[in-house]
Amino acid sequence: xxxxxxxxxxxxxxxxxxxxxxxxxxxxxxxxxxxxxxxxxxxxxxxxxxxxxxxxxxxxxxxxxxxxxxxxxxxxxxxxxxxxxxxxxxxxxxxxxxxxxxxxxxxxxxxxxxxxxxxxxxxxxxxxxxxxxxxxxxxxxxxxxxxxxxxxxxxxxxxxxxxxxxxxxxxxxxxxxxxxxxxxxxxxxxxxxxxxxxxxxxxxxxxxxxxxxxxxxxxxxxxxxxxxxxxxxxxxxxxxxxxxxxxxxxxxxxxxxxxxxxxxxxxxxxxxxxxxxxxxxxxxxxxxxxxxxxxxxxxxxxxxxxxxxxxxxxxxxxxxxxxxxxxxxxxxxxxxxxxxxxxxxxxxxxxxxxxxxxxxxxxxxxxxxxxxxxxxxxxxxxxxxxxxxxxxxxxxxxxxxxxxxxxxxxxxx
Amino acid sequence: xxxxxxxxxxxxxxxxxxxxxxxxxxxxxxxxxxxxxxxxxxxxxxxxxxxxxxxxxxxxxxxxxxxxxxxxxxxxxxxxxxxxxxxxxxxxxxxxxxxxxxxxxxxxxxxxxxxxxxxxxxxxxxxxxxxxxxxxxxxxxxxxxxxxxxxxxxxxxxxxxxxxxxxxxxxxxxxxxxxxxxxxxxxxxxxxxxxxxxxxxxxxxxxxxxxxxxxxxxxxxxxxxxxxxxxxxxxxxxxxxxxxxxxxxxxxxxxxxxxxxxxxxxxxxxxxxxxxxxxxxxxxxxxxxxxxxxxxxxxxxxxxxxxxxxxxxxxxxxxxxxxxxxxxxxxxxxxxxxxxxxxxxxxxxxxxxxxxxxxxxxxx
Numbered sequence: 149x150x151x152x153x154x155x156x157x158x159x160x161x162x163x164x165x166x167x168x169x170x171x172x173x174x175x176x177x178x179x180x181x182x183x184x185x186x187x188x189x190x191x192x193x194x195x196x197x198x199x200x201x202x203x204x205x206x207x208x209x210x211x212x213x214x215x216x217x218x219x220x221x222x223x224x225x226x227x228x229x230x231x232x233x234x235x236x237x238x239x240x241x242x243x244x245x246x247x248x249x250x251x252x253x254x255x256x257x258x259x260x261x262x263x264x265x266x267x268x269x270x271x272x273x274x275x276x277x278x279x280x281x282x283x284x285x286x287x288x289x290x291x292x293x294x295x296x297x298x299x300x301x302x303x304x305x306x307x308x309x310x311x312x313x314x315x316x317x318x319x320x321x322x323x324x325x326x327x328x329x330x331x332x333x334x335x336x337x338x339x340x341x342x343x344x345x346x347x348x349x350x351x352x353x354x355x356x357x358x359x360x361x362x363x364x365x366x367x368x369x370x371x372x373x374x375x376x377x378x379x380x381x382x383x384x385x386x387x388x389x390x391x392x393x394x395x396x397x398x399x400x401x402x403x404x405x406x407x408x409x410x411x412x413x414x415x416x417x418x419x420x421x422x423x424x425x426x427x428x429x430x431x432x433x434x435x436x437x438x439x440x441x442x443x444x445x446x447x448x449x450x451x452x453x454x455x456x457x458x459x460x461x462x463x464x465x466x467x468x469x470x471x472x473x474x475x476x477x478x479x480x481x482x483x484x485x486x487x488x489x490x491x492x493x494x495x496x497x498x499x500x501x502x503x504x505x506x507x508x509x510x511x512x513x514x515x516x517x518x519x520x521x522x523x524x525x526x527x528x529x530x531x532x533x534x535x536x537x538x539x540x541x542x543x544x545x546x547x548x549x550x551x552x553x554x555x556x557x558x559x560x561x
Numbered sequence: 562x563x564x565x566x567x568x569x570x571x572x573x574x575x576x577x578x579x580x581x582x583x584x585x586x587x588x589x590x591x592x593x594x595x596x597x598x599x600x601x602x603x604x605x606x607x608x609x610x611x612x613x614x615x616x617x618x619x620x621x622x623x624x625x626x627x628x629x630x631x632x633x634x635x636x637x638x639x640x641x642x643x644x645x646x647x648x649x650x651x652x653x654x655x656x657x658x659x660x661x662x663x664x665x666x667x668x669x670x671x672x673x674x675x676x677x678x679x680x681x682x683x684x685x686x687x688x689x690x691x692x693x694x695x696x697x698x699x700x701x702x703x704x705x706x707x708x709x710x711x712x713x714x715x716x717x718x719x720x721x722x723x724x725x726x727x728x729x730x731x732x733x734x735x736x737x738x739x740x741x742x743x744x745x746x747x748x749x750x751x752x753x754x755x756x757x758x759x760x761x762x763x764x765x766x767x768x769x770x771x772x773x774x775x776x777x778x779x780x781x782x783x784x785x786x787x788x789x790x791x792x793x794x795x796x797x798x799x800x801x802x803x804x805x806x807x808x809x810x811x812x813x814x815x816x817x818x819x820x821x822x823x824x825x826x827x828x829x830x831x832x833x834x835x836x837x838x839x840x841x842x843x844x845x846x847x848x849x850x851x852x853x854x855x856x857x858x859x860x861x862x863x864x865x866x867x868x869x870x871x872x873x874x875x876x877x878x879x880x881x882x883x884x885x886x887x888x889x890x891x892x893x894x895x896x897x898x899x900x901x902x903x904x905x906x907x908x909x910x911x912x913x914x915x916x917x918x919x920x921x922x923x924x925x
Contacts, residue, residue: 150728281602312794549701
């Protein structure tokens with residue numbers, strides 16, 4: 149029963165990560181992504197998924213999908229109906245599931261973050277309804293499957309699980325809030341394990357939206373750089389298997405890391421612009437630190453939201469400086485959006501996975517497009533590959549509409 | 562203590578703006594008239610129940626954030642404000658309001674307009690439209706209106722997700738992260754959404770609007786209604802089809818109290834209604850089917866079901882009410898609301914606790 153809840157545990161549960169799956173333009177899976185983020189590779193290429201000839205910007209970080217979907221318990225009919233978003237999600241889900249060593253079971257809650265789910269099917273529906281309204285072929289399937297819950301059901305069926313599906317759409321903070329919500333469910337004793345993450349696919353609708361806002365960089369995505377002139381769009385997915393420390397130990401699981409804190413707030417300043425002094429970002433970092441019982445001095449790396457837009461980066465930089473105080477001068481910060489673009493609903497989940505990789509393998513993800521220091525973003529930006537001793541990492545995600553979320557991860561030794 | 566109460570209700574529906582118009586339509590039990598909705602390329606229009614213009618323009622619409630917002634935001638904001646109207650939740654209040662806005666189709670009007678412009682020429686597509694197409698936009702605008710809203714989520718999914726949001730709001734309250742939690746379900750109407758519904762259910766009559774419940778911990782602030790339970794979210798999967806999920810939800814709701822009301826989700830679609838009908842086939846008690854009166858409002862209709870259940874209990878017509886939500890492609894989930902006093906004393910069946918009240922409607 150969801151309510152009333154089971155009795156609250158006397159002490160909050162520790163939440164560990166025992167599986168992680170990542171898909172970005174750098175590759176499919178932990179290894180190519182870890183190598184790519186560690187080296188600071190960028191993965192942008194000309195957009196071929198739709199016509200961009202009338203667009204000012206024609207590059208994005210698109211994923212090369214493998215020729216066949218991952219092995220899963222899907223019927224031939226389900227496989228035939230898989231859309232690009234579903235494939236991205238399944239690739240990440242299958243990797244995380246396999247790594248966690250979880251077994252098919254009832255009641256493993258699934259929490260997903262996305263901004264547009266199966267938008268590509270929605271676009272196809274729109275085109276046909278408008279251009280050839282009397283042709284119905286495929287329209288019922290598109291009307292049914294463009295909704296994010298069908299992709300959630302796909303994960304349940306692919307893995308043979310039967311839990312609740314919670315879909316959060318807090319814009320670009322969706323992936324972070326999905327993992328944060330999963331963390332809360334376990335931390336507060338409402339679930340023993342949760343499968344959580346985020347996904348989003350590159351679509352003409354969203355690409356054109358950011359284009360219309362003149363928010364896309366016509367040059368390079370270079371967050372916090374003095375010449376930054378916009379963001380770059382990407383696509384991807386990341387999933388994490390989260391469980392209580394007790395459960396992980398009980399089954400001798402390999403623990404990849406621990407999520408120790410989550411904070412979420414709302415920035416009411418404007419629908420698309422952050423408060424110029426980063427008030428909400430400051431509040432969410434403080435909340436997450438409070439939950440994690442750490443101070444800025446304990447944080448070894450910040451994976452910034454860092455979109456590359458002038459307003460976001462200056463506001464976030466100010467918030468980090470206000471939050472970290474003197475520590476800000478030496479606190480390593482980077483935005484991995486410079487490598488794979490803004491993954492929207494997947495961003496927070498993928499960036500948490502990058503933090504996990506960095507913590508496990510002891511390196512800092514460089515932002516190699518950063519060249520010229522901006523006094524308005526007075527941060528210690530990591531722009532060259534380097535190894536480092538990391539114990540605790542913080543990941544920021546801020547969304548259109550103002551939902552700001554911060555996750556804090558700790559290295560597992 | 563893990564008890565949660567309903568503090569207020571709000572509704573915008575084809576019956577009009579506000580709970581009074583909603584209540585009148587539901588009590589009358591007569592389906593509202595059907596409006597034609599033009600579908601380009603077709604001579605025969607689609608069938609809809611449209612939302613009338615408000616008798617008096619709500620003050621909220623003049624808020625700077627709402628001036629250019631889509632109708633769905635206006636519906637959500639109006640329902641939210643009505644649900645909070647009995648509480649001290651204004652800009653100067655220390656009352657921390659959590660907000661969860663639930664959507665299935667979301668901001669379809671601006672999405673339609675924006676993508677139409679993109680297909681015509683992406684170089685001239687309006688930058689004003691795109692931000693309003695985002696699922697999170699209505700919640701963002703409503704949060705700006707309400708001011709003291711530390712926690713704001715947008716939940717998407719099939720219509721049964723509204724009840725999931727009730728449980729999430731209750732959790733926020735029990736964790737003392739907010740003092741009041743608003744749960745809003747909203748949808749807006751355009752021909753494309755109606756066309757999609759028509760492809761899935763020819764008989765369905767599209768509608769839109771919003772419904773809102775405000776939840777609190779303090780019984781003194783309640784309207785005499787307690788949230789007694791929310792079942793598990795029974796997902797549809799290869800392991801459990803819609804019929805099985807609906808039955809599992811029914812079974813988990815357990816035995817009710819004498820005179821309990823069932824607010825079901827039955828509409829005008831025999832195929833879609835089948836699993837829910839089967840799950841409640843032995844129900845002999847009173848029932849409201851708000852979708853048959855107001856139309857297929859998707860997430861708004863789920864909110865109306867819960868609003869109708871709470872309103873029936875709050876006005877003393879029923880000692881308890883169930884909202885049964887069997888969604889279209891995600892899950893079945895149910896909730897029960899009980900009458901209570903301002904001290905939190907359960908007043909169903911002469912103050913007997915639900916466990917000792919007269920049982921009716923055993924699961925089939």
